[in-house]
Amino acid sequence: MLKKTLLRRQHIPANPERSPQGRRVAITGTRGYPSYYGGFETLVRRLVPYLLDRGWQVTVYGRERVAHEDPSRDERAELIETAGLDWKSLSTLSFGMTSAIDAAVDRSDVALVMNVANGFWLPLLDRRQVPTVVNVDGIEWERAKxxxxxxxxxRAGARVTANHATTLVYDAxxxxxxWMDRYGRDGIVIPYGGEVHSALPVPxxxxxxxxxxxxxxxVPENTVREFFDAVPKLAEVAPxxxxxxxxxxxxxxxxxxxxxxxxxxxxxxxxxDDRLLFSLWEHCGAYFHGHSVGGTNPALVQAMACGAPVVARDTVYNREVLGEVGVFTQPSAEAIADEVLSLLASPGRQDRLARLARERAQARYNWDDVCSAYESALADAVDRRRGSEP
Structure with a gap:
């Protein structure tokens, strides 16, 4: 246990009176729980209580001091912050390594690992007979940042992931x-979910x-620069x-x-503040979504669940998520401005897209289905490993 003590910077044990006693899952590769940084963290905030309610023991590894007084934190979960280098280029690798070592020593029944950069440490878990379910995220090596x-x-992390992960999860x-074309590895598709809420006031x-x-x-691949170039023209017409x-x-x-x-x-x-963000999506006249690298984007799914009329950069990923309920544009300031202003000038079109977006999100991207799919993947990985043991 000495290695675990040296690697840990903060440990918040689960409430022993409330914690389940079933299968144990370690979740690595996020900034912690509860955290509000990005898509992985949103998934973990929804998945942790879902698994706990179904009898799993849950340990979440993080890289920053989360507000453990946050009322949304489920006290039945164990939280561990490990050591690492909080630098842009090394944070994922360093925190991933220390959390993988700690989880390997602890020998959970299964590990849910986020991001292929953490694939380098899968052999550590493999040697300790800990099966792994890996969310590969998007095509990370194509991100311009x-x-x-x-x-x-x-790319190297993806190769190790393809070779050592028990189960691969794709979000689109x-x-x-x-991944099938490049590495010959199939897996399961589990998208992100969107939270349905009651009507919020205009913010x-x-x-x-x-x-x-x-x-x-x-970041460049989110078409932010091109949108910024369109802002002066847009601001002449609308906030x-x-x-x-x-x-x-x-x-x-x-x-x-x-x-x-x-x-x-x-x-x-x-x-x-989710309430503020959701209200912004709910009442906007046009939400521009410029993400170009990745699969099912969590922000896009949540915008749809809120009923935002969407103008999206035309990519295979955005078309898969939106289907016929979005407006697609090329990544230039002129094209973005033209499509956004056209949508703003058509209230009937706004209302139709908003209604269809909500319906599509509820049918295809709801959190109950997402969390159920993850639980099934984790349970299957445990059963497959136990079935392979002599």
Whole structure:
């Protein structure tokens, strides 16, 4: 147990009076629980209580000090923060390594691992007979935010993942096909879910269906720069609300700060208040979704569940998620502005797209189905490993 003690920076044990006594799952590769950083963290916030309610013992590994007083935290879960280097290029690898070592020593019945960069550490779990269910995320090595070295690292991590993961989870059929073509590994498709909520008031003194919304991490593959180039033209017609940041500062954050000086433009930075974010999606006149790398994007699914009329960059992934309930555009400032302004000028079209988006989200991207699929994948991985033991 010495290795575990040295690796841990913070340990919040589960409430022993309430914690289930069933199969044990370790969740690695996220920033912690509860965390509001991105899609992985949203999934974990929904999956942890679902598994606990069904008798699983759950341990979540994290890389930052989460607010364990957060009322949304389920006290039946064990939380472990391990050591690592909180640098952009090394954080995933370093925290992934220490959490994998700790989970391997602990020998949980199964590990749910997020991100192929953590594939390097799957052999550690494999040697300890811990089966792994790996969410590969998107095609990480195609993200423009990573330099050539980081892209090679992600490719190498993907190869190790393909060789050592017990089960691969893809969040879209298009991602599944890419992995089958490249690595010959099939898996299961489990998308992200969207939270259905009751009607919320119009936020920030805005007018319903009369403003433009962007929600995105400020990285090139999210078409943020092109949208920013369109903002001055859009702001002449309607208010523009920008949600997001680069996380580490930089050119696009500076550009957002500059745009916020234009009358009618608001930059909110990163928003962790779900109620505010959901209300922004619910009442926007056009939500621009520029993500180009990845499968089922969590923000897009949640926007659909909120009834946002969507203008999306035309990609195979966005078309798979939206089907016929979105407007598609090329990634240029002129094309984005034209499609967004056209949608703003058509209230009937806005209402139709909003209704259809909600219906599609409820039918295809609901959290109960998502969490049930993950539980089945975890249970199957445990049964397969136990069935292979002599």
């Amino acid at each position: 990573w330099g050539p070295v980081a892209q090679r690292v992600f 059929q298009a991602i599944r096909q890419r 920030l003194g805005l007018t319903s269906r009369a403003y433009v919304l962007l929600v995105a991490r400020f 523009v609300v920008i949600v997001g940041s680069g996380g580490y500062g930089g050119e696009l954050d500076a550009r957002a700060e500059e745009l916020a000086r234009i009358r009618g433009v608001q930059w909110l930075g990163h928003v962790s």
